[in-house]
Amino acid sequence: MTMTSVNRGRTVRGTALAAAVPLLLVAACSSGSGSSGSEDGEIRMLVNLTDNLDQAYWEKLVEPFEEKTGLKVRIEGPTGKSVAESFPQQLAAGTAPDVIQSVFPDDDTAPELIDLSGEAWAKDTPMFDEYAMGEEHYAVGVGTQTQSLVFYNKSAFAKAGISEPPTTWDELAEDLADLKKAGYTPMQTAGDYQTGLQLQQIYHPTLNQLHPKWQTAVDQEKLSVGDAYKPAFQLYADWIEAGYINKSDVGLSPSQADGNFIAGKVGLYTNGSWFAATLNKSKDLPFEVGVFSPPAADGQAHPGPQGATMANPYMIRKGVADEDGAKQLVEYLVTDPKAIEAQLGSDGVFRKDSGLEQTEIDAQIQGVLDEAPALVAVGEGQGNVRLPVTGFNPKFTEVAQSLYTGASPADAAGAIDQWVDENR
Amino acid sequence: MERKTPVRPRGWRNAGAGVSMVLPAVLIYVALLVVPVIYAFYYSFTEYNGFPTRVPEFIGLENYRTVFGSADMTDTMVITAVVAVAGAVVVNLAALGLALLLQRTNRFNTFGRVVMFYPHVLSALVVGFLWQAILGPQGVVNTMLEKVGTDALPFLSDPDWALWSMILVIVWSLFGVQLILYLAGLQAVPADLLEAARIDGAGRWRTFRAVTWPSLASTVTVAIITSGISLLKTYDVVVSLTGGGPAGSTKTLAYSILAVSFPQRNIGVASAQAVLLILAAAVLALTVLVLRRRAEDDAESIG
Numbered sequence: 001m002t003m004t005s006v007n008r009g010r011t012v013r014g015t016a017l018a019a020a021v022p023l024l025l026v027a028a029c030s031s032g033s034g035s036s037g038s039e040d041g042e043i044r045m046l047v048n049l050t051d052n053l054d055q056a057y058w059e060k061l062v063e064p065f066e067e068k069t070g071l072k073v074r075i076e077g078p079t080g081k082s083v084a085e086s087f088p089q090q091l092a093a094g095t096a097p098d099v100i101q102s103v104f105p106d107d108d109t110a111p112e113l114i115d116l117s118g119e120a121w122a123k124d125t126p127m128f129d130e131y132a133m134g135e136e137h138y139a140v141g142v143g144t145q146t147q148s149l150v151f152y153n154k155s156a157f158a159k160a161g162i163s164e165p166p167t168t169w170d171e172l173a174e175d176l177a178d179l180k181k182a183g184y185t186p187m188q189t190a191g192d193y194q195t196g197l198q199l200q201q202i203y204h205p206t207l208n209q210l211h212p213k214w215q216t217a218v219d220q221e222k223l224s225v226g227d228a229y230k231p232a233f234q235l236y237a238d239w240i241e242a243g244y245i246n247k248s249d250v251g252l253s254p255s256q257a258d259g260n261f262i263a264g265k266v267g268l269y270t271n272g273s274w275f276a277a278t279l280n281k282s283k284d285l286p287f288e289v290g291v292f293s294p295p296a297a298d299g300q301a302h303p304g305p306q307g308a309t310m311a312n313p314y315m316i317r318k319g320v321a322d323e324d325g326a327k328q329l330v331e332y333l334v335t336d337p338k339a340i341e342a343q344l345g346s347d348g349v350f351r352k353d354s355g356l357e358q359t360e361i362d363a364q365i366q367g368v369l370d371e372a373p374a375l376v377a378v379g380e381g382q383g384n385v386r387l388p389v390t391g392f393n394p395k396f397t398e399v400a401q402s403l404y405t406g407a408s409p410a411d412a413a414g415a416i417d418q419w420v421d422e423n424r
Numbered sequence: 425m426e427r428k429t430p431v432r433p434r435g436w437r438n439a440g441a442g443v444s445m446v447l448p449a450v451l452i453y454v455a456l457l458v459v460p461v462i463y464a465f466y467y468s469f470t471e472y473n474g475f476p477t478r479v480p481e482f483i484g485l486e487n488y489r490t491v492f493g494s495a496d497m498t499d500t501m502v503i504t505a506v507v508a509v510a511g512a513v514v515v516n517l518a519a520l521g522l523a524l525l526l527q528r529t530n531r532f533n534t535f536g537r538v539v540m541f542y543p544h545v546l547s548a549l550v551v552g553f554l555w556q557a558i559l560g561p562q563g564v565v566n567t568m569l570e571k572v573g574t575d576a577l578p579f580l581s582d583p584d585w586a587l588w589s590m591i592l593v594i595v596w597s598l599f600g601v602q603l604i605l606y607l608a609g610l611q612a613v614p615a616d617l618l619e620a621a622r623i624d625g626a627g628r629w630r631t632f633r634a635v636t637w638p639s640l641a642s643t644v645t646v647a648i649i650t651s652g653i654s655l656l657k658t659y660d661v662v663v664s665l666t667g668g669g670p671a672g673s674t675k676t677l678a679y680s681i682l683a684v685s686f687p688q689r690n691i692g693v694a695s696a697q698a699v700l701l702i703l704a705a706a707v708l709a710l711t712v713l714v715l716r717r718r719a720e721d722d723a724e725s726i727g
Binding site for chain 1: 473474475476477490493494495496556560561562576578579580581582583586663666667668669670671672673675683684686687688689691
């Protein structure tokens, strides 16, 4: 063996070692079952932090539980844009929290979660069965958030000569024309996630009258999303062309859109029940707020089915260090009267027979909820009624925004169908 | 022979000391940069949702077929290319122009340099939110236009306007570093050559073409490569300024990886997109280096 070959051999071994050591370190760090229970005995709870639900709110919410049980709860905000984005990343990194708030299980995450079907306290919680996957129940919630609401400015309606909220699409189109003539922005929409959300919200009742459990029909390839939503795309395209919806709304943030409605410049504003919390916080509104359920399909009874989601859902990760503690925490959050009361008042959440004192706007929403013939799955769906794709809402928003930038309803329908086909 | 004996151990000691000093850096470099890239390559050939309980399933080139077969994803590549090329051209032209104006040291120029560098100090997310407040439909500019009775401009609500607004905002945020690079490069231009050109009666443009520009060759190369790579990775400004909209018109490849593919748990597809981004950055860097080498060879052959 020559000196050169010895040196080369050393070099190769050195390089291999330099490459192998970090690889082993990384592999050692990333391997394992994904168990990441906190070592200091705390229960880690991942929550969405919003204007209405901030860190102080969550800490105050769990304080009585900590005092009663002696367990410590650590509130954690998302490491990314939202819990929906952060939770899968944390699962992959092996740093997932013990309790997860605000998201629902799906085919990927369900195997990582504890089935709560056997918990007696869970059975009577709101929408428990609606969120079942097969026979398993991974999520329990505090109440219901209604998704298909149209908030309106009663003063604007009076000035425009509109006596009653519309119950059909033709009546709605006439009202929009009258509101425009009266000098109001007839319908407020917004950019970001809200463009697609609002289009879905206003069309939920009609869509579910025409195609009950439409997500399942799409899953079974009996219906395409484009066919289901094409009439809604047509409505929006007509309203944009008529100037009832501003094209520039697509560049507007949701909070700016909220502000426009609160300032009294707007006739109609489609939103979910959480907007009631924002309205309730706004003192001295310059007008009276009304709420109605969107128009029904032609020839169908009004109101139609109401889009609804489980509010404040909680899930527990499988492999959590203190499973009993995590279950006790979730039980407290969804069954303790004071915890429920705090959560109902915070973000437009409703629960039957809660006994909570309601504002005028809350009472109207409760009325819409009580009159709805059915509560139906929204967007990507829930439990056993789900689309065969993930990431539907962001893509739907992109497609809805294309209506503002010149795409035809047929193009929009084709685009969403193509995406579903590519991601099915 | 007697003199050689003590030299050898010292050589080994020196080599050992050298290795011990270099090894930690090499280990960190390999662990933090090489290993993730290897993982990205590996995952790009698998179907995997990223969860430790799932085993990645090898599927060959399927993820690359998905990336190139999806109009959605190929659109993001085109947008990324436009952002990188147009942004790199604009940021470098603007930075070089201003560096030429601010190269002399006086109080005004020092103040000017600080002001120009300031945007780089801000986080890209803050930059996006700041410009959203300025360019949005109800932002400062459109509110002022409305007050003087002019139609609003669709900075963020028209696809073409939104793309160019985003490019200009990124240019604004990157500009400071490129300016510093060019200012440093201009300090290295030989004063005697500039003086000789002046004595020979060369005008400002002729002096720039014949003396300053060739002397700046390595600076320009570095500036184009660094700005091009930064622009290829554009993500934060997209999130805070446009959210990828309207209608996906500002969705870059990096945004698609982080805000679409990862949340959808398509780790394989996201990794394939990341590998393509790495290759694009490598192609960009090599192309600029080759062009520069060729230009230098041409110059030498003429000389």
